[in-house]
């Protein structure tokens with residue numbers, strides 16, 4: 001077993017796949033740089049992310065696996081899980097060593113693991129598209145703070161850009177400390193500091209709100225209550241759909257958190 | 260000002276909530292001109308404490324009504340607070356909620372104020388303002404006001420994504436009993452107007468690309484169940500007939516929640532039959548996605564759905580001759596009919612078996628509910644069985660196996676079969 005150390009980036013992972021082909025290493029343990037402690041008994045390869053090599057593997061994944069499978073591959077990567085990094089690596093090797101089409105063989109454990117993780121990441125993507133709540137600030141900026149389970153901002157970017165094309169917005173991932181900002185033309189990654197130690201409630205006070213903001217939050221909260229049918233109450237189902245960890249980002253649920 | 264709008268929203272949202280549809284999918288409006296909004300994703304932005312999806316701002320334009328339908332909170336004889344939104348108020352609310360990512364769009368319905376056309380005209384003003392002035396491309400579901408003129412209804416279809424008009428009760432007889440001013444004939448007429456225009460536009464679109472969208476997400480309707488004594492067979496028979504005659508996208512079933520002391524209906528405090536509602540939805544799914552004919556599930560011999568088990572399992576137990584199904588050779592249609600296998604896992608089975616015969620452990624990985632499915636299938640390593648179990652024995656075993664699932668509080672959300 002050879003150990004490959006990569007930098008945790010997507011192009012680093014793809015480069016690692018490329019290197020293993022060149023070196024004919026089939027049994028590789030892939031580890032992410034920051035967690036790695038040198039083990040003196042195993043052979044170690046340090047992978048330096050290389051755009052050109054990554055590009056070739058990326059292209060190859062499309063040829064061998066198809067567009068959809070490749071999309072899943074990327075989505076699964078955004079889970080940021082060490083276990084999935086290994087599966088992705090083995091998946092790539094498997095797909096490259098089989099005739100085209102095997103990226104759909106769910107009987108293979110790597111294919112299955114990647115597809116299941118991609119599904120989880122997608123669920124989180126959909127949740128964010130649903131649960132993001134913009135607040136309007138005094139200068140017309142719509143902003144939202146989130147803390148998704150997986151790194152899904154790259155996946156939701158297009159949705160928000162297409163939908164909210166005529167308003168300036170920022171979506172900030174407070175767990176990963178970066179955000180995406182749309183300026184009516186393009187979306188940029190931003191890494192401004194939201195006062196790292198302050199809770200989102202505190203940091204938001206520093207932004208002046210639009211004068212109507214409070215009215216619309218109130219209206220929304222009250223609408224949410226009015227549209228409920230109490231004879232049908234089913235809290236188990238409610239919580240299954242809106243797990244508690246998301247409540248602090250949802251205007252309509254924030255009051256429930258305090259009681 | 261803000262006090263008044265708050266009160267209006269409470270009254271008019273409260274009165275609108277009995278329309279259970281909150282779907283915002285099935286349309287594909289793009290945000291082409293750098294305006295705001297698009298449709299297609301059908302997102303549920305939140306869920307109420309009853310577990311229902313909140314996707315649209317669902318309100319009545321007004322709860323004033325000249326009619327007196329016994330099952331409706333807005334009926335004229337009911338002593339309640341009345342309110343009416345202005346056109347501007349509805350537009351402002353929709354835009355401000357939408358911009359904050361609270362909703363996918365608007366579901367606008369109304370009591371009948373003065374007369375049908377007077378009401379429909381105001382609703383039309385709202386959708387036109389949204390589309391033409393606000394450049395709004397989000398979802399709009401518009402209720403057709405019974406009796407509104409053909410011109411008004413077809414014009415509305417140019418701006419709405421979905422239109423609907425409710426059957427209210429599953430049969431004409433039931434409806435006449437509770438709402439003498441209404442009729443299924445009228446519903447058919449309005450559904451027919453939209454259907455015919457829809458076909459006309461679709462034909463024109465084949466020749467001229469620039470033909471505008473017309474009710475792209477189609478039409479739907481709703482029936483209240485449990486207010487009148489129809490059987491499940493009556494209910495699903497009506498649903499089936501309307502699906503076919505008007506190419507409806509959805510039929511909704513809403514368990515009646517007693518709202519009055521009217522002696523013709525269940526008394527206040529009677530629990531709505533959510534489990535029955537759930538079984539009706541499951542039957543609806545079997546018809547639409549699992550290619551069942553309604554008569555296979557409900558017929559003169561079996562006019563009622565089994566409340567203990569889902570209709571798919573129920574069908575399987577009544578048709579032992581169709582099983583076991585060989586997972587590795589059976590066609591897709593038959594795999595779909597296996598209890599415990601849903602749409603997704605059926606597709607996965609078809610995809611996965613190309614690469615070799617499937618075994619039990621793989622089936623489990625594909626998301627099949629093996630505990631249930633095992634009695635109805637054969638795969639590469641199925642244990643050899645000397646004789647098949649009798650249906651009633653099977654039924655008991657499955658019920659025992661999944662006690663928790665079947666005993667649990669039923670919901671209007673569908674569990675997979």
Ligand code: SF4
Nearest residue numbers: 324326328331334370
């Ligand atoms: S016409 Fe509609 S709003 Fe009026 S009472 Fe009948 S169901 Fe209710």
